[in-house]
Amino acid sequence: MAISLRNLSVDYSLPIGTAHALRDVSLDIQKGEMLGLVGESGSGKSTVAFALMGLLANNARVTSGTATIEGRRFDLTRPNATAPLRGRGMAMIFQDPMLSLNPVFTIGTQLIEVLRRRSPASDRKTRMAQAEDALAKVKLGNPKQRMEQYPHELSGGMRQRVVIAMALLSEPALLIADEPTTALDVTVEAQIMREIIGLRDRIGCAVLLITHSLGLVTEHCDRIAVLYAGERLESGSVRDVQRQPGHPYTRMLFDCEVPIDRERHADAAQNRFTVIAGELPDPRRRPPGCIFNGRCDVSFEDCAKVVPGDYPVAGNAAHAARCLRLVTP
Amino acid sequence: MTDAIAVHDAQLRFGQTVALEGVSVSVPQGTCFGIVGESGSGKTTLMRAMLGLQRLDAGEIRILGTPLQQGRAALTRRARIVQPIFQDPAASLSPRSRIRTLMNEVGTVLKEPHAATHERLLVILKRLGLPDSVIDKYPHEISGGQARRVAIARALLMKPSILIADEPTAGLDVSVQGDLLNLLQDIRRAQNITLVVISHNLAVVRLIAENAVVMRAGKVVEIGEVGALFGAPREAYTKELLAAWPSVTHAASV
Numbered sequence A: 001m002a003i004s005l006r007n008l009s010v011d012y013s014l015p016i017g018t019a020h021a022l023r024d025v026s027l028d029i030q031k032g033e034m035l036g037l038v039g040e041s042g043s044g045k046s047t048v049a050f051a052l053m054g055l056l057a058n059n060a061r062v063t064s065g066t067a068t069i070e071g072r073r074f075d076l077t078r079p080n081a082t083a084p085l086r087g088r089g090m091a092m093i094f095q096d097p098m099l100s101l102n103p104v105f106t107i108g109t110q111l112i113e114v115l116r117r118r119s120p121a122s123d124r125k126t127r128m129a130q131a132e133d134a135l136a137k138v139k140l141g142n143p144k145q146r147m148e149q150y151p152h153e154l155s156g157g158m159r160q161r162v163v164i165a166m167a168l169l170s171e172p173a174l175l176i177a178d179e180p181t182t183a184l185d186v187t188v189e190a191q192i193m194r195e196i197i198g199l200r201d202r203i204g205c206a207v208l209l210i211t212h213s214l215g216l217v218t219e220h221c222d223r224i225a226v227l228y229a230g231e232r233l234e235s236g237s238v239r240d241v242q243r244q245p246g247h248p249y250t251r252m253l254f255d256c257e258v259p260i261d262r263e264r265h266a267d268a269a270q271n272r273f274t275v276i277a278g279e280l281p282d283p284r285r286r287p288p289g290c291i292f293n294g295r296c297d298v299s300f301e302d303c304a305k306v307v308p309g310d311y312p313v314a315g316n317a318a319h320a321a322r323c324l325r326l327v328t329p
Numbered sequence B: 001m002t003d004a005i006a007v008h009d010a011q012l013r014f015g016q017t018v019a020l021e022g023v024s025v026s027v028p029q030g031t032c033f034g035i036v037g038e039s040g041s042g043k044t045t046l047m048r049a050m051l052g053l054q055r056l057d058a059g060e061i062r063i064l065g066t067p068l069q070q071g072r073a074a075l076t077r078r079a080r081i082v083q084p085i086f087q088d089p090a091a092s093l094s095p096r097s098r099i100r101t102l103m104n105e106v107g108t109v110l111k112e113p114h115a116a117t118h119e120r121l122l123v124i125l126k127r128l129g130l131p132d133s134v135i136d137k138y139p140h141e142i143s144g145g146q147a148r149r150v151a152i153a154r155a156l157l158m159k160p161s162i163l164i165a166d167e168p169t170a171g172l173d174v175s176v177q178g179d180l181l182n183l184l185q186d187i188r189r190a191q192n193i194t195l196v197v198i199s200h201n202l203a204v205v206r207l208i209a210e211n212a213v214v215m216r217a218g219k220v221v222e223i224g225e226v227g228a229l230f231g232a233p234r235e236a237y238t239k240e241l242l243a244a245w246p247s248v249t250h251a252a253s254v
Helices: A044-053 A106-116 A124-137 A143-147 A157-172 A186-203 A212-221 A237-241 A250-258 B043-050 B072-079 B097-111 B114-125 B132-134 B146-159 B174-191 B203-208 B224-230 B238-242
Strands: A003-014 A017-029 A034-038 A062-067 A071-076 A089-093 A174-178 A206-209 A223-228 A232-237 A309-313 A317-319 B001-013 B019-030 B033-036 B056-065 B084-087 B164-166 B194-199 B211-216 B219-225
Touching: A017 A034, A017 A089, A017 A206, A017 A212, A017 A223, A017 A232, A034 A044, A034 A212, A044 A062, A044 A089, A044 A174, A062 B211, A071 B056, A071 B114, A089 A157, A089 B224, A106 A124, A106 A157, A106 B097, A124 A157, A157 A174, A157 A186, A174 A232, A174 B043, A186 A206, A186 A212, A206 A212, A212 A237, A223 A237, A223 A250, A232 A237, A232 A250, A237 A317, A250 A317, A250 B097, A250 B174, A309 B146, A317 B097, A317 B114, B001 B043, B019 B033, B019 B211, B019 B219, B033 B043, B033 B203, B043 B056, B043 B194, B043 B211, B072 B114, B097 B114, B097 B132, B097 B146, B146 B174, B164 B174, B174 B194, B174 B203, B194 B203, B211 B224, B219 B224, B219 B238
Parallel strands: A034 A206, A034 A223, A089 A174, A174 A206, B033 B194, B033 B211, B084 B164, B164 B194
Antiparallel strands: A003 A017, A003 A062, A062 A071, A223 A232, A232 A317, A309 A317, B001 B019, B001 B056, B211 B219
C-alpha cells in the first residue's frame, strides 16, 4: 500500500461555532493507482488534501487521523506532521497553477529549485537539462525558450503543464491533484489529464484526484470514494460503484450527470434534469442517524436513529457503503 | 414568423484579435438556442453584441425584425424585450442595495407603480422557489444558488420576450444545477420566451436547445439542429469537442 489515510477528522472554528469538516475519513491508494475523491461543495474534499499536505488554515484543527506513506507513519494531529514529505514524498497540483508558481521567477528557476531541494549534490548544468527534459515530457513546446519565460507569459493550460513538470521532477510517492482541470477548456482538460496519467505511469506514484466531476473519475480513475458533508459514504472500484452503487447518494449523484449521448426528446417536457432535493446538514450539529437521511429517497425509520457503519456491497469486501439498507433484510 | 434574433455577417476586431468574423445565426421565436465553444471562441462577445452592449465593426443584428440601435434610449427600449442573465450574478446585483431596491428600479423603467411591481415580483419569487424574505436582504446575505435565482427574477420582472443566459450553471453543484435548468425550461414554455443559452457544457445544450452553434476563434464552426449537430457532427472540431467531454457512460454499458 503506497498511501493509507486513517480516521481523519478536521474541525474549523468559526464565529458561528465549530464546524466539523471531516469525520473519520479513511482512504487507501495503491502505487500506480488513481483514486477519485468526489463530492460537492462543502463535502470536505479539499480539506483532505490540505490536511495531508499540512496546508490547513489557522482556524482548522485535526482532531484525529494518521497517514502511512511508503511505510512511514505520520500523526496528522501534530502540527507540520508531513513537512518532511512536502516537495519530496508528496506533491500537489492546485486548480489555480499560480498557487504553485512564483510570478517573479522564471519557469526555469522554479523547476531547478525543485531539483536543488531533491538532489543537492547535482550541478546546475545537469539540473537545467533535467528541467528542460521534464517540460518536454509534459508536451510543452519549445522547452528551452519556456525556461526563460515568466508564468504570466503562459496560458492557463501551459502553466498547469509546468506544475505537472515540477511534480514530475520531485518524483513523489503521492500526487494530490485538487480540481486540476476545472478552470480549463474541455480539450485542454483532456490533454492535462493525459499528462497526469503519464506522470503516474512514469514514476509509479499514487494519485489522489479531487474533483466534482464524475465524468473525469469514470474515465480516468481506478477507484472512487464518495464524500458527503464530511463523511465517506462509499468507496470501491469505479466499475463496481458505477454498476451497483451501494449508497443512495452515489446513485443520485450519477443520475444527476447528463451523458453526452442523451438525446433531446421531441416532447420538451421529457427533457428534465435530475435534482437532489434538500440541503446539506448544518456542519456544526451532526443529525442523528445517517448523515444523508434528510435528502434520501429510500430512507426508513431506523435511518433517523442508527448511525450506519461501512458495509460491504454485494458481498464484495473491496466495495463498501455507509447505508443501513445493506444490512437490513 | 420573424426571428427573435437574427445576426447577419457580424464582424468585430479588438486590435489585431479577431473577436467575430462572418458570424450569422438566427433564433426562431419561442425556441431555445445554444452557443457552445471554448475560451476565446467569441461566444460571450456574441452575447454582448446581441444585447447591444458591444458595437460591431460590420454586420447587422435584428431583434424581432428591428435593427439593433446604439444609444441610451434604444438600450432602455430593448431592455423590455431582451434580458441577460450573466454568469456572475453579482454583475446584476449591486452590493450596496437591498434586493428590493433593485427590483423597484425595474418598475421605474417600466413606468409601473411600485405596488404593482411588488405584486408581480411575489408571483415570480414563488415560481422560482425563493422565500419572500430575500427582498429585504443584501446580495452578500444570500447563497450563490439564490443569487442566480434573484438575477433570473430580476430579468423576468422586465417581462422580456427573449432571455440570454451566459453559463447559467457554472460553479453550481451537479445536484442543484438541474433545478435551475428545469426552471429555465419551465419558464420558457409557460411564457413562450425565446431562450439563448451560452455554455461550455455540451450535454446540457444538447438537451435543452433545439438548435445550436459551435464557435471557435470568433467563427462559426458548425450550426444546426442539436440532433444532427451532436449526433452526426460534420466538422472535425465539433467531433473533437464531443470526444473530449468527460462523460459518465450508461451504467448498462460498463
